Amino acid sequence: MTPRLGLKVDVDTLAGFRQGVPALMDVLEAHQVKASFFLALGPDHSGRAIFRIFRQRGFLEKMWRTRAPSLYGFKTMCYGTLLPGPLIGAAAPRLAPRLAAAGHEVGLHGYDHVRWHDHLLRLSPAKVAREIALAQDAFAKCMGHRALAFAAPGWQCSLTSRTVLADQNFLYGSDTRGRTPYFPVFGDTVTAVLEIPTTLPTLDELLGFHGCGARDFTTLVLSRLERGAPQVLTLHAEMEGGPFLGEFDRLLARCRDRGVEFFRLQDWARQLLKEPAGLPISPVTSQRLPGRAGLVSCQGSLEARPS
Ligand SMILES: [Zn+2]
Numbered sequence: 358m359t360p361r362l363g364l365k366v367d368v369d370t371l372a373g374f375r376q377g378v379p380a381l382m383d384v385l386e387a388h389q390v391k392a393s394f395f396l397a398l399g400p401d402h403s404g405r406a407i408f409r410i411f412r413q414r415g416f417l418e419k420m421w422r423t424r425a426p427s428l429y430g431f432k433t434m435c436y437g438t439l440l441p442g443p444l445i446g447a448a449a450p451r452l453a454p455r456l457a458a459a460g461h462e463v464g465l466h467g468y469d470h471v472r473w474h475d476h477l478l479r480l481s482p483a484k485v486a487r488e489i490a491l492a493q494d495a496f497a498k499c500m501g502h503r504a505l506a507f508a509a510p511g512w513q514c515s516l517t518s519r520t521v522l523a524d525q526n527f528l529y530g531s532d533t534r535g536r537t538p539y540f541p542v543f544g545d546t547v548t549a550v551l552e553i554p555t556t557l558p559t560l561d562e563l564l565g566f567h568g569c570g571a572r573d574f575t576t577l578v579l580s581r582l583e584r585g586a587p588q589v590l591t592l593h594a595e596m597e598g599g600p601f602l603g604e605f606d607r608l609l610a611r612c613r614d615r616g617v618e619f620f621r622l623q624d625w626a627r628q629l630l631k632e633p634a635g636l637p638i639s640p641v642t643s644q645r646l647p648g649r650a651g652l653v654s655c656q657g658s659l660e661a662r663p664s
Contacts, residue, residue, distance in 0.1 A: 360582035360617045363625060364392035365531055365555060367508060368594040369470050371401045374448040377598025382459060384602060388609040391460045392592075393622040395508035395531070396453060398446035398495035399468035399488075445470075450499040457500065462621040464506030464531075468492040474511035477518060486521045493525065506623055508532065512555070512653040514641065516543035523549040529626035531555065534646065535656025537586065538629055539639040547638050547662070551630060553622050554656050555591045557581055560601060562648030571604035578608060582617060589622065638662050 366381060368374050378394070385392055456463050467473045468491040477485070489507065496504045507522055509532035519541055522530050527550050533541070535554030540547055563574045581588055592598075597605040612619075629636060640657035 358585040360585070360612075360615060361587040361620060362578075362582060362612065362617050363553075363587065363589045363620050363622050364390065365508060365589055365591045365622060366392055366394045366594060366598075367466050367510075367591055368394060368396045368445070369466070369510070370397075370403050370595055371443050371445045371448060373594035373598060374445055374452060377594030377596075378448075378452055378456070380602050381592070381594060381598040381605070382456065382461075384606050384609065385461070386459065387606070388613060390609060390619045391462070391621050392619070393462040393464060393506070393531075394456050395464045395466035395506070396445070396449060396496075397466040397468065397470040397510060398449055398492050399444065399470070401443055401445045402469060402471040444495075446495040446499070449495065453496075453499045462506065462623045463496075463500065463504070464508060464623075465489070465492045465496060465504045466508050467510040468495070470510040473509065474513055477509075477513045478515055480517075482517045482521070485515075485517050486524070489518075489521050489525060505529075506531065506626070509654070511651070512655075514541070514654045516546055516548070519543070519548040519550060528623065528630070529553055531589070531622060533641055533654040533656050534644075535639070537637070537656075537659070538625075539637045539656060539659065540633075540662065541656075542638050542640045542660075551626055551633070551636065552656075553589060553626060556586075556588045557590045558646075558648070559591050559593070560596050561593065562646065564648075566648050571601050572607075575604060575608045575611060579611060579615065582612070582615070587620070587625070634662060636662060 368378060453463055468488045473488060493503050505528040507527050507530050512534055514532035529551040531553045533552055533554045536556055538551060538553045541552050557578055560574050563569045637659040639659050641654050642657050643652040644655040646653055
């Protein structure tokens, strides 16, 4: 069976957009690979993430392990605290159409990334809808049409957020960590928008864990591809498009040597939705993952879709 890999690129910060996205585009073009980019288009409040230190177990350890201050730069670390947060979408009018013209998928990664990541479960349904509507407005201004796909900041989703995705006619979401595409269930409610979860760990989760380096991460991704089922890997423009660009280039070269086929998430979603009745449903639960601070939304056990 041909190994298959979908690359999901999250863009969280203005620096990631301005520097990481063009760098990733060059490497992807060199390997003739198309990816799915998800853009946060609201204010860059990365500095506020520092305050997670007071609330979330594991945040300080993660900051140290991934060398976040050198990764993001001092200025980015001050946005939303000492400095006002600039609009990440300020880089979008030029770069987002370039991504689409190069054949990449472009979707939404929320509006205010930090607000969604830290407060989603406390936001009212109206505020959740507003976050997504603001992101859609910013997207439509630079792309001329609405986004079809939404990838939740920090893998945080809820019945409310998934209901808004359905109300706003999104084709699919990529909000959770899991194993295979499904329709998310919250309590007794089966939600209507297809979910394509991230199936692999991320580079920042593995770095420094038991002495692991970027090369160990590449080895892990390749070993998981050998199992045959399609995999979805989340990259960060600030990581793989920054200090780990060389290792990302190496990962793509090794994938090419092994005949890996790359797909855009949107194309997979369209293919799956031709027969939605055959897709499973799964509850979504909040869980801790190794190497990640706080809780993330994860796919639970698979069930057949009720007819
Ligand atoms: Zn993100």
